[in-house]
């Protein structure tokens with residue numbers, strides 16, 4: 312990844328869109344590295360994942376003991392798995408955890424016995440509509456066991472006796488999560504959260520995990536106004552645990568995004584925060600509107616990813632969810648079809664650029680006051696306006712300056728001006744910069 316010089320640079324100096332052609336490939340390579348690991352909401356697969364992320368960014372890894380009360384929940388027992396298979400009467404492994412970790416229902420208790428096909432079928436899960444894919448199933452809060460397999464393989468099972476073996480442990484241990492706090496000039500924070508609990512599944516959510524890793528690494532090379540908190544947590548129980556342990560810090564969170572499903576070919580989609588009109592909602596909508604690509608805006612609903620917890624009424628944080636195709640709306644979702652073919656570097660790069668654009672606007676969204684509010688200032692004598700009049704088209708840069716001058720009344724932010732004028736934020740910002748340099752604007756204090 313290209314780092315912009317060894318000296319910390321100011322993000323306001325960046326021009327967008329940022330050209331970082333290699334980032335899409337590097338995000339993909341990290342997905343590729345994490346793909347084989349069997350993750351869950353607790354356990355060594357999750358730890359190994361966080362250790363790998365720590366080789367990219369200075370992640371702080373925390374362990375929370377089983378039995379810890381976190382609001383209405385309790386940190387569960389830790390699950391670890393080493394091996395699992397189903398053997399037929401000939402002793403052939405017909406389902407093998409070593410081939411795909413999706414073959415075992417996540418959080419299966421240990422089992423070793425010989426059973427009939429009828430009994431075995433009570434513990435098997437398939438997707439008849441997609442007969443080649445293995446489904447992803449979990450049983451976190453009900454102790455049971457099971458196997459997942461393609462419907463094709465399931466259809467070929469003959470009567471007889473089968474040996475089932477799951478070498479797992481479900482015992483008191485810890486829930487592990489990772490956190491990276493990037494300190495900015497202010498204690499006000501931007502929260503970026505992703506779920507790290509899914510096993511070999513790429514779009515949901517290795518795409519989010521790997522993208523957030525590179526976003527954190529990238530932003531650490533700039534001098535930033537906001538502080539940034541990057542959370543790598545197991546879904547649901549992880550965000551509940553983090554919120555329970557950090558309730559006193561929550562007031563610092565001024566903006567936030569959950570990052571998920573960011574590598575598929577679908578259009579970008581944004582699920583708004585529960586507040587619906589928070590600055591983060593307006594910023595993301597602005598970025599998507601001016602991206603040049605189709606996109607979708609989705610109103611908040613109380614299921615989905617960890618925005619459910621951040622946006623629960625007792626917190627009601629301004630946290631939305633930026634995705635491409637949302638969870639549950641692509642056929643490969645929660646199946647072995649969500650693999651290294653579904654996610655691709657160009658889509659990861661596009662998603663990455665959108666996150667950077669969001670940060671760019673958050674960092675630069677200010678209010679100014681027009682120092683010459685009685686009639687327009689004469690821009691021409693300052694070299695800010697074309698000298699030959701009579702052109703039919705007023706230059707877009709000139710339009711942007713007139714909008715900034717007119718709406719810099721101490722009430723409108725640059726994003727307000729961009730949205731009202733229909734012009735892109737970067738254009739409004741560079742107009743404001745030019746006017747500020749010529750002493751026509753002054754910055755409003757917060």
Ligand SMILES: [Zn+2]
Nearest residue numbers: 509515638645
């Ligand atoms: Zn999922």
